[in-house]
Amino acid sequence: MTDPLRVGFGERLAESMRARGALCVGIDPHPSLLHAWDLDETARSVERFAMTVVEALAGEVAILKPQSAFFEVYGSAGIAVLEKVIAEARQAGALMLLDIKRGDIGSTMAAYAMAYLDEHAPLAADAVTVSPYLGYGSLAPAIGIAEQTGRGVFVLARTSNPEGAGLQQSIHGSGDSVAQYIVDSAAESNAGAEPMGHVGVVAGATIRSDELDFSRLNGPILAPGLGAQGATVQSLRAVFGAALPNVLPATARDVLRHGPTVNGLRAAARKVREEVQDLLRG
Numbered sequence: 001m002t003d004p005l006r007v008g009f010g011e012r013l014a015e016s017m018r019a020r021g022a023l024c025v026g027i028d029p030h031p032s033l034l035h036a037w038d039l040d041e042t043a044r045s046v047e048r049f050a051m052t053v054v055e056a057l058a059g060e061v062a063i064l065k066p067q068s069a070f071f072e073v074y075g076s077a078g079i080a081v082l083e084k085v086i087a088e089a090r091q092a093g094a095l096m097l098l099d100i101k102r103g104d105i106g107s108t109m110a111a112y113a114m115a116y117l118d119e120h121a122p123l124a125a126d127a128v129t130v131s132p133y134l135g136y137g138s139l140a141p142a143i144g145i146a147e148q149t150g151r152g153v154f155v156l157a158r159t160s161n162p163e164g165a166g167l168q169q170s171i172h173g174s175g176d177s178v179a180q181y182i183v184d185s186a187a188e189s190n191a192g193a194e195p196m197g198h199v200g201v202v203a204g205a206t207i208r209s210d211e212l213d214f215s216r217l218n219g220p221i222l223a224p225g226l227g228a229q230g231a232t233v234q235s236l237r238a239v240f241g242a243a244l245p246n247v248l249p250a251t252a253r254d255v256l257r258h259g260p261t262v263n264g265l266r267a268a269a270r271k272v273r274e275e276v277q278d279l280l281r282g
C-alpha cells in the first residue's frame with residue numbers, strides 16, 4: 001500500500017525551513033474567525049476559509065497545520081473539505097502537518113497510520129500529531145509507517161495549554177519528567193538521522209524557560225502558542241536555548257485574524273516569520 005517519498009520528512013522539513021523560514025501556520029476555521037471573515041458555519045464556508053489560507057500561504061511558510069477538529073465538526077462534508085485542502089495545498093508545494101493528536105493501542109495505531117501516513121490514503125498528510133498517553137511504544141506503527149513513506153510524526157511532550165503541566169511535569173519511572181522521557185524517546189527514534197529525524201515533539205512556546213533538554217533530540221520541535229495563547233517570538237530563545245534551530249514556531253489565530261484577504265494573511269505570516277528570522281540571526 002505504501003508509496004514512499006524519496007526523501008525523509010526530517011530532510012524535507014529542514015529544507016523547507018531553510019528556504020522559507022521557520023514558521024508553521026494553523027488552518028483553524030474557528031466559528032469566531034468564520035464570522036469575522038463574513039462566513040457562516042457550514043462546510044462550504046470552511047472550504048472557502050481553508051482554501052484562502054492555502055492560496056495565501058502554501059508557497060510562503062515552511063508548513064501548514066490544519067486542525068482536524070474544526071473540519072470534523074461538519075461530519076463527512078467537513079472531512080471531504082479536509083481531504084481537498086490537504087491535497088491541493090500539497091499540490092501547491094506546501095508541507096502539510098495534520099493536527100489530529102491520535103494515540104491508541106498498537107494495532108489500532110497501525111490503522112490510524114494507514115489513514116493519515118500512507119500515500120494512497122485520502123487524508124494522507126506529510127506529518128501528523130500523535131499522543132503518547134498509551135505509551136511511547138504504542139506509537140511504533142505510526143513511527144514505522146512514517147519512516148517508510150517519507151513522512152513524520154510530532155509526539156505531544158509538553159503541550160502549550162496550562163492544564164498540561166501537572167501531568168507532563170510529573171516524574172516518570174526513568175526519574176525524569178514525563179515530558180523529558182517523551183523527548184528522550186523521540187531522540188532514540190531519530191538516532192543517526194541527518195540532517196534530522198522524522199520524529200518531532202510538541203513543546204509549547206508558552207512553557208517555562210529551560211524546562212526540557214532537547215540536546216539529543218535530533219528532530220523538529222513544534223512550538224505552538226505564539227500570539228493568541230500569549231507566547232512571543234522573543235520568548236522562544238529562553239524556552240528552547242541551543243535547540244532554537246530545530247524549533248518550528250506555530251501560530252493560527254494570530255495570523256488568521258488578518259484575513260479574509262490573501263494579502264492580509266500573507267503580510268501577517270511574513271511579519272511573524274521575519275521576527276523569527278531576526279531572532280535566529282541575533
Ligand SMILES: O=c1ccn([C@@H]2O[C@H](COP(=O)(O)O)[C@@H](O)[C@H]2O)c(=O)[nH]1
Pocket residue numbers: 026028067099158159160161202203204224225226227228229250251252253254
Ligand atoms: O500543545 C499544543 C498542541 C497543539 N496545539 C494546536 O495548535 C493550534 C494553536 O492555535 P492558536 O490559535 O495559535 O492558539 C490549535 O490548533 C491547537 O489545537 C496547541 O495549541 N498546543
